[in-house]
Amino acid sequence: MLSPGVQLGNRYRLDERIASGGMGDVWRGTDQVLGRTVAVKSLLPALLDDPGFAERFRGEARTMATINHPGVVDVYDFGSDQQIAFLVMEYVEGDALSATLSRVGRLTPARTMALLAQAAEALHAAHEKGIVHRDVKPGNLLVRPNGTLVLTDFGIARSDMVGQLTAAGSVLGTASYISPEQATGAVATPASDVYALGVVAYQCLAGRRPFEGDNPLEIAMKHVREAPRPLPGDIPPAVKAIVERALAKDPAHRWPSAAALAAVARQAKAALSQQARTGQAHPISAAPASPGAPVARAQVPTAPHQQPARPPAAAHQPRPPATGQARPPVVARQPQP
Known part of the structure; x- marks a missing residue:
């Protein structure tokens, strides 16, 4: 049974269990060689008797190690000790x-x-x-x-x-x-x-x-x-x-x-x-990314931001008397998709 203070691979000290799942536990640990905090995922000992689970766990290490992206957790090491398989990963604060x-x-x-x-x-x-x-x-x-x-x-x-x-x-x-x-x-x-x-x-x-x-x-x-x-x-x-x-x-x-x-x-x-x-809504639309793909398009209604120019008045049409009040704005509707 793993507990705080246990050391795996003569290198990784387990400090605190932070998660548990169907395959094992995840610990916050310390890499005592490099002096950094790491996450250590241990496979449940009973699952080691199942070659499928053990192979999947090793596969996780290989799989994750091939991905180089800031949005994917980094894998540092993989090993086994005291009949316990473990995976050492970047510790994510959050x-x-x-x-x-x-x-x-x-x-x-x-x-x-x-x-x-x-x-x-x-x-x-x-x-x-x-x-x-x-x-x-x-x-x-x-x-x-x-x-x-x-x-x-x-x-x-x-x-x-x-x-x-x-x-x-x-x-x-x-x-x-x-x-x-x-x-x-x-x-x-x-x-x-x-x-x-x-x-x-x-x-x-x-x-x-x-x-x-x-x-x-x-x-x-x-x-x-x-x-x-x-x-x-x-x-x-x-x-x-x-x-x-x-x-x-x-x-x-x-x-x-x-x-x-x-x-x-x-x-x-x-x-x-x-x-x-x-304070104004702006249109959001998503056009299909490939021919024949269904369109998912919607728009957030936009507030009127300007008045369209009015056509000039005819020469014989009298100007309306000034009333001191502004005309109601003419709303320009957004074209529908």
Whole structure:
């Protein structure tokens, strides 16, 4: 049994358990050679008897080490000691997004779009390496005090290097965030991560997940068969459109890549920030990124900012008498998409 003060690999001292999961525990520790704080993830000893779990854990180390992106947690080392396999990672100062949502309930649309963009960029870096995370959820998104986000826990990722480590037709992932194709046993793709990130964004905006149920199977089947409950009415239409497209049942109807999702989320964040500074709403639109892709386009109504020029009066038309009162402004309507 691991406890504070235990040393692994004659190098890493465990200081405090900071998280527990189905595969093991995560500790805040100290690298006694380099004198830095690290995160140490230990695999539950009972799982070492299962070659599949042990190989997946080693695969996580190899997988994460191939990704060089500020939004993906760095891996420093991997080893085993006292029949305990462990992974040494960058220690991220901050809270899991799940803890933040438990504390505050909902996030603003602007904050949600900022986090969505960062998470999507991190996922795109993984996808470029041929890696599908398969378990995107608030607990695997760490947020630093300065607002930057880090994606972690690739323990069940599918990678071209590691291969498929589970039996055909088996389901991996967390039911509340699982894509419809994963729920039915199909192979997860980058579009599956886009869906899961859409669920995370939905939860940030609504303060609840789109589907609830009495057990994981019931929830997973709702992802397959049911439409999400509508987002709250105070969410800007463009933000709704971004999230709804990410949650499309058909992977072909989602954003074509995590990079595309990141781009529209950043655009939405910029428009919302501009609106907050000026008091005027600015249009947010998202055109399809590839031929034949469905359009998710919405505009935030804009306030009138100028009066159009009036045509000159005819020579025979008398000028109206001055009344000392300004004419009502002529409102220029924004063209609809």
